Amino acid sequence: AQSVTQLGSHVSVSEGALVLLRCNYSSSVPPYLFWYVQYPNQGLQLLLKYTSAATLVKGINGFEAEFKKSETSFHLTKPSAHMSDAAEYFCAVSEEGSGYSTLTFGKGTMLLVSP
Amino acid sequence: AAGVIQSPRHLIKEKRETATLKCYPIPRHDTVYWYQQGPGQDPQFLISFYEKMQSDKGSIPDRFSAQQFSDYHSELNMSSLELGDSALYFCASSLGLAGLGTYNEQFFGPGTRLTVL
Numbered sequence: 001a002q003s004v005t006q007l008g009s010h011v012s013v014s015e016g017a018l019v020l021l022r023c024n025y026s027s028s029v030p031p032y033l034f035w036y037v038q039y040p041n042q043g044l045q046l047l048l049k050y051t052s053a054a055t056l057v058k059g060i061n062g063f064e065a066e067f068k069k070s071e072t073s074f075h076l077t078k079p080s081a082h083m084s085d086a087a088e089y090f091c092a093v094s095e096e097g098s099g100y101s102t103l104t105f106g107k108g109t110m111l112l113v114s115p
Numbered sequence: 116a117a118g119v120i121q122s123p124r125h126l127i128k129e130k131r132e133t134a135t136l137k138c139y140p141i142p143r144h145d146t147v148y149w150y151q152q153g154p155g156q157d158p159q160f161l162i163s164f165y166e167k168m169q170s171d172k173g174s175i176p177d178r179f180s181a182q183q184f185s186d187y188h189s190e191l192n193m194s195s196l197e198l199g200d201s202a203l204y205f206c207a208s209s210l211g212l213a214g215l216g217t218y219n220e221q222f223f224g225p226g227t228r229l230t231v232l
Contacts, residue, residue: 043205102171
């Protein structure tokens with residue numbers, strides 16, 4: 001069974017500082033991995049995804065993530081935080097089996113950005 | 116570009132009442148997924164449909180049922196509502212059936228916030 005662990009329910013950074021949100025996964029088969037962002041009272045927006053191509057994935061808004069199989073990790077980074085990055089971030093995993101894709105989400109990490 | 120539409124956006128019900136949530140997928144998308152996100156929780160997969168047939172089932176309570184219609188829209192029916200059903204319900208849609216080595220991206224709607232009093 002697939003699962004995702006996000007370390008830290010809240011992460012606080014200063015504007016301009018590096019953003020690092022951690023995600024570790026568990027999967028019995030090669031997974032597809034995703035990061036979604038959720039702004040207050042809004043839906044989920046896909047930031048980036050890993051689907052077995054390049055291990056370093058670039059997404060929207062300057063975010064990127066690196067798939068490390070040996071560490072079963074898919075951490076999300078951004079070199080310089082903006083105030084507008086303050087939101088909740090969810091890591092998710094999907095396993096491709098004989099048919100359909102469903103997403104299993106982590107518990108989420110709230111990113112707080114201070115001036 | 117057209118997105119996933121969910122209605123209503125907000126719904127308030129009393130305990131033991133019923134509720135129906137609707138989801139209109141992106142045009143030409145034939146697969147619909149339902150997720151439930153409780154307060155401060157991660158989204159949990161409930162159920163999905165492909166070409167009007169149930170394709171996968173997650174942690175959907177027996178009090179809930181869902182279906183996908185010929186125009187691909189989907190409805191989630193919830194009966195005997197409980198306080199614990201208060202949550203944000205997301206619908207997502209994708210194009211096509213995912214197979215080995217492929218992934219069909221899910222596009223999420225804005226959600227329906229259900230409050231049970």
